[in-house]
Amino acid sequence: MLSQLQSFQARVRAVLRLPRENPELIQAKLAAFTRQIPIMYTLVMVNTVALAVTHYGSAPWLLTVVIPSVLNSVCLFRMILWWRSRGKILSAEHAIARLHGTIVTAGILGAGVSAWSLSLFRYGDAYVQSYVAFFMATTTIGIGFCLMHLRSAALLIMALVVIPFTIFFVSTGSMVFVATAINFVTVVVACGYVLLINYRNFENSINSTKALLIKQEELKALNDTNFRNSNIDSLTGLPNRRHFFAELDRRMAQAAADGRSLTIGILDLDGFKPINDVHGHRTGDRLLIDASLRLRAALDPSIYLARLGGDEFVIIDENETCRARIIEAGTAIADLLQAPFEIDELTIRIGSSIGFATFPSVAITAEDLFECADYALYFVKQHDRGRAVIFSAEHQASIREASLIDQALLNADLETELWIAYQPIIDTDSGRTVCFEALARWRSPTLGDVSPMRFITAAERSGSICELTPILLRKALEGAASWPADVRISFNLSALDVASPLSALKIIGIVQQSGIDAHRIDFEVTETAVMRNRSQASEALKTLKALGARISLDDFGTGYSSLSCIRELPLDKIKIDRSFVQNVETDAASQMILRTLAGLCINLKLDCVVEGVETTQQMRLLRDEGCRFMQGYLFARPMAASKVQAYLAASDNAAPAAMARA
Template structure:
């Protein structure tokens, strides 16, 4: 297979231009295909006739004349036999058919002349009339028709003139009428055949164009989803011994935002540029296809080591991560890739696609802009998610879902300012299920909206008994964010809770915000109009595009915990990056919360970087609602003690 030529298909525009624009060579070749069986079939009666007439020649004519007639008849029969053998091949050209027809017709003409020479009688002129008909039947070209009929007519009139005025007068009308009739019939017949050939060629071209359009993406020129899965199906059905392949699914991170901000025309051009980069970076034996939207597929039919596959995945991600120059703008998106191996990860198209899609999901959820290879770990996760999805549907979620709360601390005032609500599930069937498993299962099963509503009610019930100055942070999934009905219900729940909307902060990840830019912004504006606050969670783990951030109604930005981890790896670099982010938040007029702070040294470092709000184990691990109340009581008691 070949990403550039494996399909054998041309771009639709090329095929469209070809329809109806048939070259002379093409038409002659098709005419040759049509006439080859006609001319070859004609040779058989010629062979039989000129073989059979040899014997009667010796009974009806003197020996010298019989020898002359039989010699030419035999030569004609042998020549016709040889020509028939030559025409057994299907690749006979127009020129060869014209030459063969001319040779055989000339031999028949010579036989007619030989008979007339030996027996110069007007009755023998009838053979030339038959020659008109034979020429009309077997001559492939108009020039051969005209030449053959003209030669026969001239010979016939010359012989009739030699036989006398009466014979000339009689045969003039007969010969001229025969010549014109034969010529006209032959030209009309060939015109009809030519039209039929042309119509068939045009129909073939149209069919080819339809096949190309059915197998090719009109925008990028790449093979489309249908062709990609056909290739997978052929590979699976063949199931050759030792066959190995990798399926890669590529999805662009941030493409929807480009479409929403700059319009579909720019988005389409970006997809074209992406396809060109994929053609350049993927090996020659890869099948590259656009599966739809901003999703692409790669089929690598060659053995690849883990290192080789990792190299390919990183090359794809790095290539797509470079800025694109489109319509005078510099656009930046990233690409995530999920790989599955055939036959290790599946022996059917459905199994392979499902596992590649899961690897892609993991790449987008945890390692955006990178490649993830499906492994046994993910196989176990898929089974867990599948089982969890089933149990979720049958569970009493009101009773089994609960929350833990982790404090967010103001280190300038030395007091907690909010709690983040963290979802937990104690399943009656499965026991404790980690959030990264049951949230994924809820998203994939369509239950996430119900889960979010239950958890938000419980979070607001806990916050209702806290002091008014203590806020609540609640996480929304990407599914919630792009659903207008879900956001409307969440707004209703906040309004009915008795908790002031200004105390409630909804935390959203960059992935969720970029999944559908316009819907995400509309949802955020709906929440903000209610009085709720919006926080961008895990800043720095994904796109972190400043060009998009200012378009959202944000009140807080929470840094990804990896920035704090980096302080331990390279304190100078980590400190500089963290300080730059804090300064960015100050310039944007939003609060910055540093996550992942676990030690006193880290507190001192992030304080030196300019941070004010911190969240992490140093100030408190996730705790129950009752423990959160006790925590607040202890903090308030401590403040009273300091004040006294």
């Protein structure tokens, strides 16, 4: 019994309490009252005046004038107060305080209306007494419905009127008034039931709206997150590649509509990959973040900055299209990034190269404009790193030429069009030829003789180098088959050729089919090719060395991580780039570098070959610095396979005397 009573009390408290934990419902109640309370007070005032008029003259002046005037004044004051508060957003605490005030006012109003109405009952005849009952019933029901959104207030005022009404009219003993009381209670119970249902529907509607808003906020947050993930670079916080192209499309369309120009610039960090490889990805990421912060701080806020990926950034400038100003701005950016970065007690220095392209002078679509800027970047990285270059007619011509080469390679009969030229490597101590470097040549029926630098670069760019290498290697080994056994052959491998051990196995298969002893073969690889994926390149080269071939590092001194390459790769020979030889007769620094490199090779027990030797004076200086093996036009230009035997015969006869004179 006690538990049932406690359960009933709990349900009553739940019905009467204000939902403090649901501020949205509180605000909805308050908004509803702002519209309904003035109606309620108007109803009370009209009914009060009507009841007072029916008793005027028969009831005391206190009951017909004073009390109605006070009651109406209070109602008018409260009505004005609520009317003035319409449209205002109150805090949750203020809203709850206002609703509590409404409950208290409802209680006072209910008690006051009941007491005043019943005090008038004894004055007047049966008709007037019936009107008292009618007044109490209609006023109570009207107030209840006006307060339906505040359940506790509506139930309280009904209780404060229904209970005394029922007791009073039942106690009169009149069957009419007893029936009236019963009818009133029945109607009030029915109205209360309807009120509770409406309140529940109102509460469910508010809670559903609240849940919908929460879902909308969650969806918006999810959309914002998806937008950020798909359009913002997670590392630097800059717009990413996708956002850049969308923004470029939008800005180009607007520029075209306004008759304006715009410029894009693709920026690449020179030397980033070696830093990332040597010091780890964490340092590399920090470097990218610091570089992006430095760029953002230095660039004008109107300039759009994004990260394309890796170590590439891109800008869109709608303000500057003057070529001189663009180059000046690009140079300033390059200088900005040359300043050292301090990361985890490391001082890191990098450079940057930038390729620019301007709309609409060089392209009218976003894709073409980007390709032009990208080609300008490629051009500057190939020819003069650390500078800014604007895409020009010269670049356009290069692109057309590259396109022609790509098409010609695609349609070429490589087996018949490719051939090998051989350039000797001389042992200057004996004057004899110890090796020939196999140099790729291509005679296209449509383009004629194509520079190796151009078609090899095109083949590497398109990936077709993997088709060229087997043909060239087989032809090179066929040419070497008739040479003396002590003359070696040196063959160049590209980055894709050493991209995996599988590539090395294909090369091994060609060597084994050729019948040439693998010990006579040197495979040359550049630092640039190795640095693309040092670990895989190292494994591929180890596989070739296990066959018996020797490994040579070509163009030594032109890359970024020469010493680390020497330490990690299975090398037998180093070829010093021709750039160190060009001014060796007059440049003391070049002489010192060559002396140092020759000494390094001696200490590491590696053969050293110097490329690009063109004069007798250069040869003498190099020999004085400890260089023994040389290659260059001084000795011979590249020759066809058919001329090698005659060259060997002539050089063997002339070599000792020539070396003696040198």
